[in-house]
Amino acid sequence: MTSAAVMHRAVAGRQNMLQLVQLRWLAVAGQLATILLTEFAFGIALPMAPMLSVLAALVLLNVASLTAVRRGSSITNVTLLGALLLDVAGLSAQLFLSGGATNPFVSLFLLQVVLGSVLLDRWSSWALVVATSIAFAILTRFYLPIALPAGFDRSLFALHIQGMWVCFALVAVLLVMFVTRINGNLRAQDAVLASIHRQAVEEEHIVRIGMLASGAAHELGTPLSSLSVILGDWRHTDAIAGDPELVRDVEDMQAEVQRCKAIVTGILLSSGDPRGEASAATTVRELFDRVVADWIAARDFQALRYQDQFGDDVPIASDVVLQQAVFNLLDNAAEVSPRGMDVLLSRNDDELILAVRDQGPGFPAEQLANLGKPYNSSKVELGRGLGLFLVGNVARKLGGTLSAANMTSGGAEVTIRLPLTALELKEPA
Incomplete structure (x- = not known):
């Protein structure tokens, strides 16, 4: 599995855990409201202390889950299965204390099964089905019956139907909220996977x-x-x-x-390792001053205006691949702007910025939208469009970015942003 795929899987795991946390908050709030309504509005006595203790345990589970996500802990399929099994255990405890399988809210087990089928691997989903089925079966035999006040016996069936309606509405609302969020996550994940495939x-x-x-x-x-x-x-x-x-x-x-x-x-x-034995110590200013001077001498292009606004100099490695990328960038600008171009070297905190501004016609909208892709060029000659493609990939390999925009005054600006840490000279092992 590639590093990008591993990172994508880790992000997906954290997002799924956050979904469970949000649904658990809703479940805790719903259970608390139901317990208080049943106890004080309908006058049906419930074992308040044990039931509130279960809610407190679910709150602690949510706090632990949030802490794990914020610390960047690995959220695997087994972790999600464990969290859902704890939710099943919490629901089973509440049902055991309030009538078992006769409680209309026993249908909430189906919500756990649906969550598992969406979030978990296949074997884990079936494991959750087995767990909920066993819990349901146990609750048909072992539970604490609800002591109904006098007069409720005649309307017990109607009360049960009302409870089933409340349970149905609750499950429907939670499923719509959950599935909508999951669909958004899946679309984002598909976009990430498409980006990984394109990069490959x-x-x-x-x-x-x-x-x-x-x-x-x-x-x-x-x-x-x-x-x-x-x-x-x-x-x-x-x-x-x-x-x-x-x-x-x-x-x-x-x-x-x-x-x-x-x-x-x-x-x-x-074609080999640009940061290997051939790398030599230099500084940002020395490297870019030399690259620009060498390009001017090689191309005999005197209409280049170079501005150095980098500030305090920083020691780096003399990277041959980066030098060739800058040559490609300047070649592209000179081809569309023979009258002149401006090159600006600057710095933003720990980021190096090299901007090349030409006086050409600018980029077509389609070319800007596909910046960095091979053969993305407005020229008809075969093999065109590799310059910015190679520059973009060099920038990406160094942890930076390549961007381009048309200027309101005319011409275009292409900018490379690179982290200075990526340009450090690596000491031989």
Whole structure:
């Protein structure tokens, strides 16, 4: 089971326990009102002390359940089954003290069965069916009969029918409230599962891209090394060494080959662990100053305005994957905004913020709605739309977010937010 699925299951367990807690509060209030009404309005004597003690035990159970949820304790299927069995025990005790199976509120056992069928695994649901059936059977033989005042004997059947009506109304109201809430939870859980599935598909896509890039980088390594050797030999030949113009051409070619080799090395490094042995200590300002300067030099793009409002510098690791993500972000902005762009580095508490603002036409609404998905681009060329997809996944892997918006003044703003803790240099084990 993936970590996302485990987290989803833990959240679902806590939500289900909260549902039980809320229903138990209603049950306690309903039982208290019924006991007081029966005792003081109808004058039917009940064993008040034991029945109120059962209600107090249910209140303590609710307090313990809430404490467990707030502490983040694991709420498993067995935990929920135990809570429902305690509810069955509490209801059985109240019925034992008030007429057993002759009490019209014995139908409340069905509410426990319905709750179990929705909240529990299959075997646990059947276990609850067995428990309630056994409790009902026992209450047909063992219970404390209700001592009715004089005159109630003639209207006993009508009183029983009224009790059944109250029980039916109570069960109907509780079921509607419960099922409505559960449906909301199920829709939220379906949305979470869909998000997990989409993320898995995207990560599989990234793995394939990484494998292709790594394979291409390995294949390019050999011809680039051969070109480097050949150019070195050419530079020392008499025909070229005696011509300054040819020497400059060879030097330019050697520089470009070295640049290609550096790119290939970066791809190979990125296909592995970006926080491994290749990571070097740096700071936020040093890293982003260098990345922006390298991008300007590589693209010969002089219309970039860089503002550093980060504040106090922080030591971090020099992350090759993050650098490539920033390159992709700047490439996208430069493509739609050749007249210029603004890059702002800032900080919000322990969060790094990098905003890139261009002067282009902005994002179409459909592209904004699907930000971060592969091949989500307004361009028709094959393979477009991977830049922001890769940037978004880098941000997500580092625990951050990628967002985009069209500005009212024109152009668009793409923002990366990263927790500084994710950029810390990890000490070797």
